Amino acid sequence: MDRIKDKVTIITGAGSGIGRATALRFGAEGAIVVVTDIRASTAAATAEEINKEGGRAISMAVDCGVESQLKDMIDNTIAQFGRIDVLYNNAIKTADMQKKSDDNFLEFDRSTFYDIVDVNVLGGVLASKCVIPYMIKQGGGVILFTSSCSSLGGDVAQFSYGASKAMVNWYVQTIATTFGKQGIRCNAILPGVIQTPSQKAWSTPEMDKEFLDLQNVPRLGLPEDIAALALFLASDESSYINGTHYRCDGGMTAGVPFVPLMRKLLLPQKAKETNE
Numbered sequence: 431m432d433r434i435k436d437k438v439t440i441i442t443g444a445g446s447g448i449g450r451a452t453a454l455r456f457g458a459e460g461a462i463v464v465v466t467d468i469r470a471s472t473a474a475a476t477a478e479e480i481n482k483e484g485g486r487a488i489s490m491a492v493d494c495g496v497e498s499q500l501k502d503m504i505d506n507t508i509a510q511f512g513r514i515d516v517l518y519n520n521a522i523k524t525a526d527m528q529k530k531s532d533d534n535f536l537e538f539d540r541s542t543f544y545d546i547v548d549v550n551v552l553g554g555v556l557a558s559k560c561v562i563p564y565m566i567k568q569g570g571g572v573i574l575f576t577s578s579c580s581s582l583g584g585d586v587a588q589f590s591y592g593a594s595k596a597m598v599n600w601y602v603q604t605i606a607t608t609f610g611k612q613g614i615r616c617n618a619i620l621p622g623v624i625q626t627p628s629q630k631a632w633s634t635p636e637m638d639k640e641f642l643d644l645q646n647v648p649r650l651g652l653p654e655d656i657a658a659l660a661l662f663l664a665s666d667e668s669s670y671i672n673g674t675h676y677r678c679d680g681g682m683t684a685g686v687p688f689v690p691l692m693r694k695l696l697l698p699q700k701a702k703e704t705n706e
């Protein structure tokens with residue numbers, strides 16, 4: 431407990447899923463949490479939950495695709511609390527807010543790509559631009575991004591999403607190298623399959639079963655798994671860690687790609703032969 435006591439922490443996209451779970455965990459650990467989301471009501475609900483449990487939180491409606499709102503988020507937090515110890519860039523342009531689907535390469539659409547990059551990449555990069563001068567002045571700070579395992583390889587869908595997360599990985603390393611000497615640490619978390627509202631919206635029980643086969647643990651991920659890693663990366667316990675991409679994916683990317691196939695086909699066959 432109290433690993434980030436009194437640290438002023440801004441979390442974007444914290445009205446739902448990973449952001450919400452992280453806000454609740456940080457609140458329980460004594461942080462002062464600035465809960466932000468494009469949806470004012472869900473941000474307010476998360477902050478209320480923290481306060482009800484005896485924590486300290488306020489909420490702000492912030493669209494991460496609008497630079498002036500990112501600047502206001504940082505300036506208003508400074509005005510209220512005098513410092514910002516942690517900025518967690520977590521929001522994404524969710525599928526239900528996109529003008530068009532991103533799943534057909536042959537209908538690749540510039541405006542969809544830019545919409546996604548505006549929130550998923552620039553949302554975090556521009557918020558970092560605004561917060562870094564304050565962090566330098568106060569002697570340091572922590573910036574986190576939620577990236578994705580989708581940044582690690584080719585895909586057959588979400589043609590702008592994976593690219594946006596690969597860009598996030600680059601900026602994480604670049605912020606770490608550019609400002610590390612001034613006490614700023616910047617790290618990324620790469621979730622695997624995490625059962626959040628947006629994951630549940632596009633997945634089906636059949637898909638979840640297949641996803642489970644890809645994991646090297648007995649269950650799918652929960653938002654609280656990411657919150658636990660974010661807590662470590664935000665706390666002083668990780669003060670020697672900078673510019674990394676941490677996978678939190680149930681070991682999904684640990685094996686060679688054909689492990690699930692071997693499990694399904696080869697291992698039962700071998701077991702059968704041994705029993706004969």
Ligand SMILES: NC(=O)c1ccc[n+]([C@@H]2O[C@H](COP(=O)([O-])OP(=O)(O)OC[C@H]3O[C@@H](n4cnc5c(N)ncnc54)[C@H](O)[C@@H]3O)[C@@H](O)[C@H]2O)c1
Binds near residue numbers: 495577579626
């Ligand atoms: N759930 C997964 O399996 C998974 C896997 C890999 C990476 N991620 C990443 O985790 C992060 C959180 O995703 P989640 O699954 O918790 O989703 P979620 O839908 O539960 O939460 C996303 C939140 O972002 C908010 N949002 C949408 N557009 C916004 C904008 N323009 N400005 C500010 N807020 C905005 C939504 O209102 C919502 O509250 C994302 O960066 C996502 O890419 C999730």
